[in-house]
Amino acid sequence: MDTQENLLARRQHLLGPSVPTFYDDPVHIVKGKGVWLWDGAGQKYLDCYNNVPHVGHCHPKVVEAITRQASTLNTHTRYLHEGILDYVENLTSMFAENLTSAIMVCSGSEANDVALRMAQVMTGKRGIICTDNTYHGNTALVSQIGSRTEPIGGYSDFVSHIPSPVGSETCYEHSDPLEPQKLAAIVQQKIDAFEESGVGLACLIICPYFANEGFPTLNKGFLDPLIDRVRKAGGLIIADEVQPGFGRVGNTWWGHEMIGIQPDIVTLGKPMGNGFPVAAVVASQETVGGFRKRFKYFNTFGGNPVAMAAAQATLAVIEEEGLVNHAYTIGHIALNRLKDLVAKYDCLGQARGSGLFFGAEVRDQKGNPDPETTRMIVNAMRKKGVLINSLGKHQSLLKIRPPLPINIAEIDFLINSLEEVLVDLEKYRN
Numbered sequence: 060m061d062t063q064e065n066l067l068a069r070r071q072h073l074l075g076p077s078v079p080t081f082y083d084d085p086v087h088i089v090k091g092k093g094v095w096l097w098d099g100a101g102q103k104y105l106d107c108y109n110n111v112p113h114v115g116h117c118h119p120k121v122v123e124a125i126t127r128q129a130s131t132l133n134t135h136t137r138y139l140h141e142g143i144l145d146y147v148e149n150l151t152s153m154f155a156e157n158l159t160s161a162i163m164v165c166s167g168s169e170a171n172d173v174a175l176r177m178a179q180v181m182t183g184k185r186g187i188i189c190t191d192n193t194y195h196g197n198t199a200l201v202s203q204i205g206s207r208t209e210p211i212g213g214y215s216d217f218v219s220h221i222p223s224p225v226g227s228e229t230c231y232e233h234s235d236p237l238e239p240q241k242l243a244a245i246v247q248q249k250i251d252a253f254e255e256s257g258v259g260l261a262c263l264i265i266c267p268y269f270a271n272e273g274f275p276t277l278n279k280g281f282l283d284p285l286i287d288r289v290r291k292a293g294g295l296i297i298a299d300e301v302q303p304g305f306g307r308v309g310n311t312w313w314g315h316e317m318i319g320i321q322p323d324i325v326t327l328g329k330p331m332g333n334g335f336p337v338a339a340v341v342a343s344q345e346t347v348g349g350f351r352k353r354f355k356y357f358n359t360f361g362g363n364p365v366a367m368a369a370a371q372a373t374l375a376v377i378e379e380e381g382l383v384n385h386a387y388t389i390g391h392i393a394l395n396r397l398k399d400l401v402a403k404y405d406c407l408g409q410a411r412g413s414g415l416f417f418g419a420e421v422r423d424q425k426g427n428p429d430p431e432t433t434r435m436i437v438n439a440m441r442k443k444g445v446l447i448n449s450l451g452k453h454q455s456l457l458k459i460r461p462p463l464p465i466n467i468a469e470i471d472f473l474i475n476s477l478e479e480v481l482v483d484l485e486k487y488r489n
Contacts, residue, residue, distance in 0.1 A: 063087055081108075081448060082441045083434075091116030094465045096446065105445045107461040107473055110416075113305055113330030114376040115464045121333045124372035125365055133365045136163070137357070142367035149374055151341060153312050155321055160347040162340045163362030167301040167328030168196025170338040174324045175200055175264065177342065177350040178295040184259025185217040188249050188289070192223045192272045192452045195264060195299055204264065217258050219249040223272035223452070224281065243284035250292045260294040262324075267314035268303035268416065273451035276411050279319040286320055295346075298322035301338075302416070305330050306377055306463065309387030309414025317413065333376075335369035336360070382463040386414040389465060393417060396474045397459075404481045406432060406488070415465065418450075418457040424488070428455035436480055443476040 061069070066087060070078060086104065090097040093115040096104045106116070114121065128142070136143055147161045164170050179185055189195070189204040196202070202210050203218045214220075222245065225238060235241070246263070253260050263285075268274055286296060303314030304327055311317050315325070324346065328338035338361075340347075350356060360366070377383065394417045397410040401419055406429070408420030421436060423429040433449045436457065440447050450458045459473070 081446075083438050084441070086441065086446070093117075094462045094469055103444060104441075105461075105469055105472055105476075107459050107465075108446045108448050109462065110302060110307060110460050111329050112334050112462050113307075114333050114373055114380070114382065115462045116334075118333055118373075118376055120376055121335075121369055121372040124368040125335060128365045128368035131364075133363055135359050136362045140364055140367075142364045142371070143362040146367045146371045146374070147339075149371065150339070154325065154341060157321075157323075157343050158325060158341050160342060160344045162347060162350070162356065162358075163366070164338045164340065164358050165336045165360050165366075166196070166338050167299070167326065168198050168201055169358070169361070170301070170326035170328055170340050171195045171201045171264070171297075171299060172198040173340045173350070173356065174297045174326050174342075175204075175262065176354065177324060177340065177346060178262035178297060180350050180353045181295060181346055182259070182261045182293055184253075184261045184293075186250075186253035186258045186260040186262075186294075187218050188246060188260070188263045188294075189218070189220060190223045190265060190269070190272055191220040193266065194271045195266075216256060217253075217261075219252065221245050221249060224269060224275050224277055239281050239284045243288050246285050246288045250288060250294070254292075260289070260292045262295040262297050263289045264297040264299060266299045266302060267318045267320065267322075268308055268413070270302040270416065271450055273456050274412060274416065274418075277318060279317070282318055282320050295323040296320065297324045297326065299326050301326060301328040305373075306383030306386050307414055307416050307460075309390045310384065312383060331373060332366060332369035333373045335366055337366045337370045377463070380464065386463050389467065389470060390414040390417060392467065393459075393470045393474070396470065397477075400474065400478055400481065403478075404485065406481065406484060412459070415463055416460050418447075418459050420451075421455050421457060428453035430454040432484070433457065436477075436484065439480040439483065440476060443480065445473055445476045 087099040088096050089099050094106050096106050151159050162173055175187060187204055192206050194205050194207060203215050250260050298315040300313055306312055308314055308317055315322050325341040331337040394412055397419055401407040401410045406421055408422045410419040412418055421429045421433040430453050433455045437447055437449055448458045450456055
């Protein structure tokens, strides 16, 4: 087996420089099962980061479904096959009555690219509104709405950013009961500017959990004034459910249900096939049909029989094992345990989250966001055998997002390990 130094050197040579790895001391993962991962030296890690193995790494029912279908047939969707029809029928039954059809793709980036073009087709306009600390993927069109790096040549005239919601409970901002109305007013300004320039408004695209923005605590109905402005202007609402979807946030299948909005288009990805590349765009039959008529869209691998077997098995496991309610119950316990640590350790600010997507702010001795200490905590947790990460505008929010089957004993290991790290950190600070 290659040494870590050789792997890193080969990686840079073969994949190109600047390919990111997690942690100062990257992990060489060779095996996964349930919520656990193992490295090449046999070290065991509790996976509290990956939302792709949604029902657990190498879940036997998903593995068996993939193996059975791969040994029978795998081809594109221009032949008739029940697999894609059965899956889309089951998937759309989880949504509101207007969302009845789907386009199957392979990644969240593809799904969001299709959704944005779909909105432009249906409205006849080009303008896209999104938040200023967002991420929706990597295609040329989708990169126009991202905030990580500015696109080559700058942002196009059909993209406009609005501030990310601060929310009613954050560590560094005071609660503002008028924030929904203020955001709605900003959206109206963007809409007016689009109309004046002749671009017009096609859509608003958001992650309804605002995951990359730091998942602020938002009350149900928070987005209503903003959504109302978009609808009055004829724009469509796109909910990017790649991160919060499939029960991740607990008690509801979708993030848009939790925040109380009804999207026109929903995009899905990461957890759909439990590691097998599956993604989708869900919309009304009229919207899907309008897009297909305009672009004659076809995806060679999207919706292939093996992908659909993986997705169908994943969906079945979520339901059979009651993982949506499980995420709510276990997540509530975990968040309360995390809040106990916040009360004990000055370096932690507010703990927040929903279901099995939660975390806590890290702050310096003046109470400001502290990305360097956040990085230290993340790396120290890796040494303890727990994989977490960070996100947010300042990369100062601990990001904890385990596979849904995590149990109480494993949550105890997570929290106890974090407390050990915080004790060591306080000694270091003092």
